[in-house]
Amino acid sequence: xxxxxxxxxxxxxxxxxxxxxxxxxxxxxxxxxxxxxxxxxxxxxxxxxxxxxxxxxxxxxxxxxxxxxxxxxxxxxxxxxxxxxxxxxxxxxxxxxxxxxxxxxxxxxxxxxxxxxxxxxxxxxxxxxxxxxxxxxxxxxxxxxxxxxxxxxxxxxxxxxxxxxxxxxxxxxxxxxxxxxxxxxxxxxxxxxxxxx
Numbered sequence: 346x347x348x349x350x351x352x353x354x355x356x357x358x359x360x361x362x363x364x365x366x367x368x369x370x371x372x373x374x375x376x377x378x379x380x381x382x383x384x385x386x387x388x389x390x391x392x393x394x395x396x397x398x399x400x401x402x403x404x405x406x407x408x409x410x411x412x413x414x415x416x417x418x419x420x421x422x423x424x425x426x427x428x429x430x431x432x433x434x435x436x437x438x439x440x441x442x443x444x445x446x447x448x449x450x451x452x453x454x455x456x457x458x459x460x461x462x463x464x465x466x467x468x469x470x471x472x473x474x475x476x477x478x479x480x481x482x483x484x485x486x487x488x489x490x491x492x493x494x495x496x497x498x499x500x501x502x503x504x505x506x507x508x509x510x511x512x513x514x515x516x517x518x519x520x521x522x523x524x525x526x527x528x529x530x531x532x533x534x535x536x537x538x539x540x541x542x
């Protein structure tokens with residue numbers, strides 16, 4: 346009975362945390378683009394390397410463990426239509442091992458639902474927040490798959506999501522801001538959008 350209550354509380358916490366973070370993504374059209382470098386994380390985060398089909402990654406305080414979102418394609422480059430994206434950890438804090446999301450993380454926080462909306466075109470949404478659509482599709486420029494999101498009326502080829510957490514508690518972390526990093530598809534310029542919470 347106690348274990349079931351703890352699991353329910355943990356599910357609600359993870360759902361609430363990621364929902365609050367992603368809710369700010371959806372509302373980001375009211376924010377101006379910024380390259381604000383204030384309040385950086387005290388942690389030096391590694392950049393994932395050597396992941397051939399990596400689409401984007403997510404990092405957050407309080408540790409360097411990183412969530413990887415990777416294209417799920419066969420050797421011919423054909424995307425798995427039922428599960429186009431693989432989501433897993435690179436546990437840099439634990440010798441850099443690859444580890445699957447656990448059930449709660451997959452179903453209530455970091456898992457991604459995909460819906461095929463055309464040939465080689467998928468709509469993606471985090472399970473914890475369905476109001477922010479992202480799109481997986483093949484680029485006309487390099488013929489590779491990328492994930493795109495629209496922020497401040499800019500179509501961004503997503504590379505990294507970062508969530509800055511400073512203090513608070515396990516149940517109520519103090520989320521300072523969320524950053525989206527990528528490339529503006531209109532002019533191929535690097536873009537960093539910071540959303541203050």
